[in-house]
Amino acid sequence: MSSIRNILAIADKELRSTFASPIAYIIIGLFALLFGWFFYVFLTIFVRQSEQMMQFGGGASPNVNQQMIRYVLQNAAIIILFVMPMITMRTYSEEKRSGTIELLLTSPLTDFQIIIGKFLGALGLYVAMLFVTLLYMSILFVYGNPEWRPVAAGYLGLILMGGCFISVGLLISSLTKNQIVAGFLTFAVFLMLWVISWIGESSGPTARAVVTYLSIVDHFEDFARGVIDTKHVIYALRHAGRRQRRRRARDPGCDQLPRIQAQQAVGSDRGQTVLVVGPDPKSAAGASEARADQGVRRLRRLRPLPRAAR
Amino acid sequence: MIEVQHITKRYGRVTAVDDVSFRVERGEILGFLGPNGAGKTTTMRILTGYMPPTEGRANVAGFDLFNQPIEAKQRTGYLPETPPLYPEMTVREYLDFVARIKGVPSRERKDRVNAVMERTRVADMTDRHCSKLSKGYRQRVGLAQALIHNPEVLILDEPTAGLDPKQIMETRDLIRGLGGDHTIVLSTHILPEVAQTCQRVIIINKGRVVAVDTPEALTARLKGAETMFVQLDAGGEDAAPALAAIPGVTRVGPADERTTHGAFEVESDRGTDVRREIARAVVTRGWGLLELRPMRMSLEEVFLQVTTEEIPEETRSEQHP
Structure with missing residues (x-):
């Protein structure tokens, strides 16, 4: 109870201080502008395509979700990659520079409460930023007839991806007193996590699997299509766990980390089940069944031996 | 606590x-x-x-x-x-x-x-x-x-x-x-x-x-000895040996390096007041006694002493009360 109260106090303070400074408004404003630009571009392309299809009398009607929203959200993910360092870079660096970290660390708060509080604070600003873009989406719903579920999945994906970015950003911010260093390092790491998938395309199957798993943006692509693959959810959650590590190292008395890792390991073995929320053009049914089968097979392997066999 | x-x-x-x-x-x-x-x-x-x-x-x-x-x-x-x-x-x-x-x-x-x-x-x-x-x-x-x-x-x-x-x-x-x-x-x-x-x-x-x-x-505690400040208007070279000869005095040195004329720091054993003897010695030699006062060690001096030199063993033992 008091732990939740402490977390909320920190999150509240984080949000207040970002909104008290111009940073929040600049970030939200610029993001809305860039998102609006991509929205406009892909909408024009989509309108032109559907006009052409009507002229030539194509059979299937064009799909807004797959031919437009998907690309808008994918590009939004790239913008977020650039914007996010600005949200996270100051969280710890600023406190360390000004000495307020001494207040937090000498207050009756656990490291966990401070970290989660700061995470929620940053996530709050991020969600506010995404909330503005719903305005654009509502235009589609007013004038067209898109499926809402893939859009919701897309936004869930954006939030989970944002959570990954934030946790990496917080980790980096906790390493330095200098905001610029934190911001640039965060940006470099994000960019690396994105472009790492390009290497994967030209290498062997194992390397490709590893590299694709590491790439944040690749994880998001299914979400943008409207597919919630638990593999990606696990990736996001595991990333959220990563930022704990540094704190743990400082506080050897705490043994929570190994347990979290164990849970994650089991989770990712099971995590091959695929939930299809919206229409998936690449016949998600076939692919996902195959993946689900794989998962079941792995599960069987994990199941404990029957009593008689022991 | x-x-x-x-x-x-x-x-x-x-x-x-x-x-x-x-x-x-x-x-x-x-x-x-x-x-x-x-x-x-x-x-x-x-x-x-x-x-x-x-x-x-x-x-x-x-x-x-x-x-x-x-x-x-x-x-x-x-x-x-x-x-x-x-x-x-x-x-x-x-x-x-x-x-x-x-x-x-x-x-x-x-x-x-x-x-x-x-x-x-x-x-x-x-x-x-x-x-x-x-x-x-x-x-x-x-x-x-x-x-x-x-x-x-x-x-x-x-x-x-x-x-x-x-x-x-x-x-x-x-x-x-x-x-x-x-x-x-x-x-x-x-x-x-x-x-x-x-x-x-x-x-x-x-x-x-x-x-x-x-x-x-x-x-x-840190005052290991009593110190007197003495200023004379005469005596010159003879002044220091004369002061040092007084019973109870352990050390005589110039009080200040800048004003060397007749100013001395006279140390004696703790608890021994040598003011009377100093005054008598000076007056019997016919010199003028301009100033005679005890020098108290301020906390500043204590501080400088403990942080720059070895301190007496008796103080050290106070570390773990």
């Missing part, structure tokens, strides 16, 4: 605090004295749970700092060297936030914030942003922050730094008023401050405790 046992803190190869032990009783005001870089701040940071020591244990308000840090922190107020203010918050918002994270129940929060602002005299700056406060007000808001949850133990790192003389007086009065109800550890390098506010002093140098005592006893 506070018990520190053999605390050592090393940063890589540098030892900031080296085997420090001390106790502070309930209601006591303890002064932590030392030159810059002596390890005062490091020791205080360890006591507040900001960082763990490399070795040793500490107990604050009955709770072991390493096994029950949350309980210990609930009972500790801390004013770091630079007051930990959030520039974008107003004074009231800031104190309210601190009250929240220190666990003050929401019903009492408003009253506590008001009471503390009254006590530290920042009530006229309630709605001012922390970034716009003067150094004196920043320091006082920092003190208000440390008092907000009415802690049993107060740890103040240079509480009067950056204040003007009037504010220094007010802050010292405030701290003296807090003693009794609260156990206070304060660090400073201003010596009169220790003499005025503290009941006990720990002198720390290069990470080691070099002396622990009351300010008065410390002054007396």
Whole structure:
């Protein structure tokens, strides 16, 4: 109870201080502008395509979700990659520079409460930023007839991806007193996590699997299509766990980390089940069944031996 | 109330605090004295749970700092060297936030914030942003922050730094008023401050405790000998040997290197008053005695002596009371 109260106090303070400074408004404003630009571009392309299809009398009607929203959200993910360092870079660096970290660390708060509080604070600003873009989406719903579920999945994906970015950003911010260093390092790491998938395309199957798993943006692509693959959810959650590590190292008395890792390991073995929320053009049914089968097979392997066999 | 046992803190190869032990009783005001870089701040940071020591244990308000840090922190107020203010918050918002994270129940929060602002005299700056406060007000808001949850133990790192003389007086009065109800550890390098506010002093140098005592006893104890200042108007070369010949005098030296004319420092055994003999010796030789006064060792000299030289063995043994 008091732990939740402490977390909320920190999150509240984080949000207040970002909104008290111009940073929040600049970030939200610029993001809305860039998102609006991509929205406009892909909408024009989509309108032109559907006009052409009507002229030539194509059979299937064009799909807004797959031919437009998907690309808008994918590009939004790239913008977020650039914007996010600005949200996270100051969280710890600023406190360390000004000495307020001494207040937090000498207050009756656990490291966990401070970290989660700061995470929620940053996530709050991020969600506010995404909330503005719903305005654009509502235009589609007013004038067209898109499926809402893939859009919701897309936004869930954006939030989970944002959570990954934030946790990496917080980790980096906790390493330095200098905001610029934190911001640039965060940006470099994000960019690396994105472009790492390009290497994967030209290498062997194992390397490709590893590299694709590491790439944040690749994880998001299914979400943008409207597919919630638990593999990606696990990736996001595991990333959220990563930022704990540094704190743990400082506080050897705490043994929570190994347990979290164990849970994650089991989770990712099971995590091959695929939930299809919206229409998936690449016949998600076939692919996902195959993946689900794989998962079941792995599960069987994990199941404990029957009593008689022991 | 506070018990520190053999605390050592090393940063890589540098030892900031080296085997420090001390106790502070309930209601006591303890002064932590030392030159810059002596390890005062490091020791205080360890006591507040900001960082763990490399070795040793500490107990604050009955709770072991390493096994029950949350309980210990609930009972500790801390004013770091630079007051930990959030520039974008107003004074009231800031104190309210601190009250929240220190666990003050929401019903009492408003009253506590008001009471503390009254006590530290920042009530006229309630709605001012922390970034716009003067150094004196920043320091006082920092003190208000440390008092907000009415802690049993107060740890103040240079509480009067950056204040003007009037504010220094007010802050010292405030701290003296807090003693009794609260156990206070304060660090400073201003010596009169220790003499005025503290009941006990720990002198720390290069990470080691070099002396622990009351300010008065410390002054007396370190005075190994009585010293007289003597100024003559004549005598020249003969003066020093003449003074040295007086029974009870152990050493005669020039008082000041700049004014060598007839000024001497005359040391004698402790408890022996040689003024009468000096006066007689001077007058019988027909010289004029211009000045004769005892030289008291001020706390400044004590401090310089303990932090620059080896100190007598009897003082060292006071380390672990």
